[in-house]
Amino acid sequence: MLFNDTYQTIREATEGIFRDKGSKFIAYAYPIKTENEIKEIIAALRNEHAKARHFCWAMRLTPDRNVHRFNDDGEPSGTAGRPILNALLSADVTNILVVVVRYFGGTLLGVPGLINAYKSATQEALSAANIVQKTVNDVYEVNFDYLAMNDVMKIIKEEQLNVLSQDFDTQCQITFEVRKSNLNQVLNKLDKVEGLKTVYLGTV
Incomplete structure (x- = not known):
């Protein structure tokens, strides 16, 4: 067969949590079909977590998995959105949005610490997810x-x-x-x- 006509996504929304030095990273994973859904989801999370410092996210769309975007939302460049996206790439899932809500704990984590925290929170949400294969x-x-x-x-x-x-x-x-x-x-x-x-x- 010349192309792969199956793809993996998550069945329903899930969450995962990762803590490091007082900072709390809550990852929310959502199955999505279009980019238009992202704004509304993030607005709802900002509403729910009014005291949180950052709302970093990454998404992948389309069965051929070639549409992706990410946002560091004020974290140092490359420390948040990219690690979230990399976790999605590793899990080989698409039609998915992961938003990681960060509560700052007062201690700076540094670049390696941030990368690890955003990746780990995303992996927690994905491991809680029901991953389904679709055609x-x-x-x-x-x-x-x-x-x-x-x-x-x-x-x-x-x-x-x-x-x-x-x-x-x-x-x-x-x-x-x-x-x-x-x-x-x-x-x-x-x-x-x-x-x-x-x-x-x-x-x-």
Whole structure:
């Protein structure tokens, strides 16, 4: 296979905690689908932890894991966001945001201490997480004549496609998702159905 059509993410939000010299680092891990969710999550945490000094974070997005961002939020450059991201890379998870909330304990930890603290807090949150494997799926819509209904339903059943919506009027329409690695096989079968049109809607 030319590409990997599976990826790992976390099922639900979790947290982990790490303490060093009086400072407390609370890591919150969230499964996310888009960057738009980040602002709201951080705003809620700032509200909840009004006395905390820093809210450092890193995220990874997309099944091919190539979208990532991080933020040191006032900590020395490279001591917070990057170690959080590195922990996500090590765990090979994506579609995830980790925010580490730091309460300062009065003693400076120095660069190695900070890197270790942010990484360790993130690892704690990840070890508490339920990591699940998901497949990369393409979503297609097919339009066909009522007469082709049996042929189309047979393919959907044979290939165990996940039907997202269907509308059977005079013109029939079905939206389904198919695992990327099975895509060509499914499209070849659908191509053989007379008068059927397929429309690609995106990847999930």
